[in-house]
Amino acid sequence: MNKKLIKEHLLSIVLVGDFNPKIFQPEWFYKIGLIREDEASNPIDLISHAEIMSFNLGWIKVEINRQKFTVYTEQSAYFDLARDFTIGTFKILKHTPIKMLGINNHIHVGIYDKQSWNSFADKVAPDSLLKKGLPKGELEQLTIKEERSNPKGYTRLTVQPSLTHFPGAYFDINNHFEIDQNSKELGCKEIISILENNWKETEDKTLNILSNIWDNK
DSSP states (O other), X not given: OOGGGEEEEEEEEEEEEOOOGGGOOHHHHHHTTSSOHHHHHSOEEEEEOXXXXXXXXXXXXXXXXXXEEEEEESOGGGHHHHHHHHHHHHHHSTTSOEEEEEEEEEEEEEOSSHHHHHHHHHHHSOHHHHOSSOTTOOOOOEEEEEEEETTEEEEEEEEEEOSSSSSEEEEEEEEEEXXXXXXXXXXXXXXXXXXXXXXXXXXXXXXXXXXXXHTTO
16 A cells, blocks of 8 residues: 555554553653653643543653543654553553553545545445445445454454545554453453554554555555
8 A cells, every 4th residue: 555645644552441540640651761851841731630641742642541541643653662652651550450452543545536535435335235225325434343362352444434634535443452351360461461462463454454455446
């Protein structure tokens, strides 16, 4: 796939568990060596509350509430650093109970014109299969989900028109992982190991999904 066609690519790493937002002050991240002193001193859009902690460092945005720890970045050069930031955080806070992980890619791809969009839409939602009852119908949203047993979870792909780049396509690729509900794991070692061990495979899968759909449109 021609990467010049990618207009936006947001990566988010989401951990689901039990968190104390007040712990995650920018100064704390500096003290454990994950960000620079100047970043800790001057975070963008800092929100510090008992129920939510949120700040932007330019290269990543961090948001924590009682149930979720989320790291975002829109710069592909920092995707691996976002992973390292997350892993480094919970190597320290290893007793934090975390049961689920999402590695999510939100991608907007530009299309040259409306005719190209219609051609693409007809490829992913063929007239002969889906439009017999709606001959003038247009692709609004298509979702495909693939279950996974090891590690447990799924990959879910959603395709729809881009609302920010027209004509364009929006791909939401959600790679969900979870540990067994019967696991005796008390902290986050297992879920962080899943993040470490499945990062490259998940990255490759995301690129393959895009290429297989786009290059065969």
